[in-house]
Amino acid sequence: MFEPADDEVFLCRHPNKTEPSLPSWARLPINRCNLPAVILGSVTFQHHPTSLILDGVTELHDDLFALLDGIDDAAERATLFCDYLAVHFCFDRLEEAGFDAHTGKRAKADWRRLLRGWSFDADGREGAVLKGWVESRFGLLPRFHGAPLRDFDGPAWRRYEQMRAAGLYGTNALEAQLDLVYTWCQYEFRRRHPGQTHMTLHRGVNRFTEHEVLDDAGRQPTVLLNNLVSFTSSRERAGEFGDFILTARVPVAKIFFHCDLLPGVLQGEGEHLVIGGAYEVTLATL
Known part of the structure; x- marks a missing residue:
């Protein structure tokens, strides 16, 4: 069983900067896949993903x-x-x-x-x-x-x-x-898509100030997303849903379902259901 650190924000150290990972209040100590939530929900995982395998x-x-x-x-x-x-x-x-x-x-x-x-x-x-x-x-x-x-x-x-x-x-x-x-x-x-590790996806939002920001880096903040969120592969489509567009390099391993698998199941054009956590995003205004 994996036990999380006691600190509120687990820090993952990179050569160039210190990045906040998944806060303890946004995760469980156990799950049913091959990596604990503190890792798979982190910015480190976003940058360096590996396969996520559900038990059994x-x-x-x-x-x-x-x-x-x-x-x-x-x-x-x-x-x-x-x-x-x-x-x-x-x-x-x-x-x-x-x-x-x-x-x-x-x-x-x-x-x-x-x-x-x-x-x-x-x-x-x-x-x-x-x-x-x-x-x-x-x-x-x-x-x-x-x-x-x-x-x-x-x-x-x-x-x-x-x-x-x-x-x-x-x-x-x-x-x-x-x-x-x-x-x-x-x-x-x-x-x-053998060998592909990421997709660049977009999400339109209003009132970005209501988002949980873990690291405020101006136009490239680190945000804590809901545990399941919709993104789209179309930036133009994302602009229809808000005044701000979040663009993220999403690990393929964190895409639960996407519109190309079975046409007609999801209603949104280019829609991808993405498993959340901490993400470094690019913030743009329309």
């Missing part, structure tokens, strides 16, 4: 990835992936997963509906489930859900927890579905 997912689904290895066409791989999910989680035979007409009211909630729900309202029930999944798997605590999340005993945090629980109750292993979606996304990046 590839081992449990090794037959899927063996089949994918033998397919050269990306669209065919996507079809196989969706078919595999449908069979493995009994989407069309919910009674085999233990549901019946009286207890299965939320049984048809699946990963697609979660992502579409996020596109309509990232602070809704589906957004709470997705942020809760990131919290559980990567150890990064959400910082905003309809309101800033600062007090674990406060009403905003209770609302987030209630929405997360309501989104998961009576569903069919939603978080396990998300485990496989993330792992497939990373597999596809390796197949389509």
Whole structure:
């Protein structure tokens, strides 16, 4: 078990400067992947990423990835992936997963509906489930859900927890579905863009002063992002969502899902769902 440092901000030393990493109040001491949150959520990781591997997912689904290895066409791989999910989680035979007409009211909630729900309202029930999944798997605590999340005993945090629980109750292993979606996304990046470590992505925001700034370096601040955020590959598109544009070199390992994987799942043009933490960004005004 990894135990975080007691200090509020863990400092990662570089040859040229000292960079703030992930504060202790924004992370959990344990998670379900191969790196602790204090590392994967840091600026050091942003600059020097490595693969993030969720516990047991590839081992449990090794037959899927063996089949994918033998397919050269990306669209065919996507079809196989969706078919595999449908069979493995009994989407069309919910009674085999233990549901019946009286207890299965939320049984048809699946990963697609979660992502579409996020596109309509990232602070809704589906957004709470997705942020809760990131919290559980990567150890990064959400910082905003309809309101800033600062007090674990406060009403905003209770609302987030209630929405997360309501989104998961009576569903069919939603978080396990998300485990496989993330792992497939990373597999596809390796197949389509071998050797690529980063993508330059943009995010439009209003009221930048409300963001948590860990290191105020003028036009290149280090900010603490929510544990799951939307970016876009289109700077022009980002400008439609705010007066400021944040541009970041995002590690491929921290992209949970993107619009090119399955057209139509995400509503935004060029949209990428990015796992948060501390990021060095470039700030521009329109």
